[in-house]
Amino acid sequence: xxTAPSTIHVEILRQSTPDAAxxxxxxxxxxxxxxxxxxxxxxxxxxxITADGAPTTPITYDSNCLEEICGSCAMLINGRxxxxxxxxxxxxxxxxxxxPISLAPLSKFPVVRDLAVDRAVLFQNLKVVKAWVxxxxxxDLGPGPRQFPQxxxxxxxxSNCISCTICMEVCPQFSEDTNFVGAATIAQARLFNxxxxxxxxxxxxLRALAGEGGIQECGYAQNCVEACPKQLPLTEAISITGRExxxxxxxxLFTR
Ligand code: SF4
Numbered sequence: 041x042x043t044a045p046s047t048i049h050v051e052i053l054r055q056s057t058p059d060a061a062x063x064x065x066x067x068x069x070x071x072x073x074x075x076x077x078x079x080x081x082x083x084x085x086x087x088x089i090t091a092d093g094a095p096t097t098p099i100t101y102d103s104n105c106l107e108e109i110c111g112s113c114a115m116l117i118n119g120r121x122x123x124x125x126x127x128x129x130x131x132x133x134x135x136x137x138x139x140p141i142s143l144a145p146l147s148k149f150p151v152v153r154d155l156a157v158d159r160a161v162l163f164q165n166l167k168v169v170k171a172w173v174x175x176x177x178x179x180d181l182g183p184g185p186r187q188f189p190q191x192x193x194x195x196x197x198x199s200n201c202i203s204c205t206i207c208m209e210v211c212p213q214f215s216e217d218t219n220f221v222g223a224a225t226i227a228q229a230r231l232f233n234x235x236x237x238x239x240x241x242x243x244x245x246l247r248a249l250a251g252e253g254g255i256q257e258c259g260y261a262q263n264c265v266e267a268c269p270k271q272l273p274l275t276e277a278i279s280i281t282g283r284e285x286x287x288x289x290x291x292x293l294f295t296r
Pocket of ligand 1: 111201203207269271
């Protein structure tokens with residue numbers, strides 16, 4: 041960066057309870073090189089004083105691993121859904137040198153407090169499509185079925201999902217009106233459908249995705265694949281699963 045600022049200006053949309061009105065608080069944080077948004081929030085927690093000198097409370101947000109693995113620190117940073125841990129302050133200053141950094145909670149999930157939102161809907165959707173490998177009991181089942189290397193290669197990128205819900209936030213179809221399950225759930229259905237042991241539930245998953253809020257709600261805007269921080273091949277997973285859902289519907293028409 042040519043000239044680093046001495047102060048970082050930050051605007052944060054805050055909400056003390058799920059029903060409270062949202063207010064914007066401004067902060068002025070001394071610049072340090074190589075900060076990410078999580079360390080910026082850490083600076084505020086160490087000294088919770090607004091830019092006007094008023095004492096306030098530390099910002100509430102979810103975070104755990106701090107290395108883009110747990111998926112919990114997704115938020116709107118300068119209006120774009122991204123991870124607080126992997127978004128660097130230097131990059132944001134370079135993009136918009138004259139603007140404060142704005143932080144807000146994801147807009148499509150209920151706010152718990154400040155930047156923390158309730159993303160339970162993703163986990164409910166994963167239950168609907170049975171995104172797991174079924175095992176029976178806790179005893180030793182021996183080695184699992186072997187997988188072709190080609191299957192492993194196709195499955196691996198899908199296994200990188202960190203449940204951050206960014207794909208749902210940016211999807212124009214993900215809303216209470218459609219109840220669309222979202223790209224992450226479809227990708228996980230595909231991941232487990234390709235698993236030799238998980239595929240015993242494949243028909244259940246495809247039928248679930250043919251129901252309300254299922255794959256037919258996808259408008260193929262492709263925002264999900266652009267925004268996914270782990271570069272999952274979401275559009276490919278959606279198109280292949282869409283075809284399989286259709287085939288399952290035809291099969292059920294003649295056999296059920
Ligand atoms: Fe996040 Fe990508 Fe998983 Fe969606 S598919 S939850 S954007 S990691």
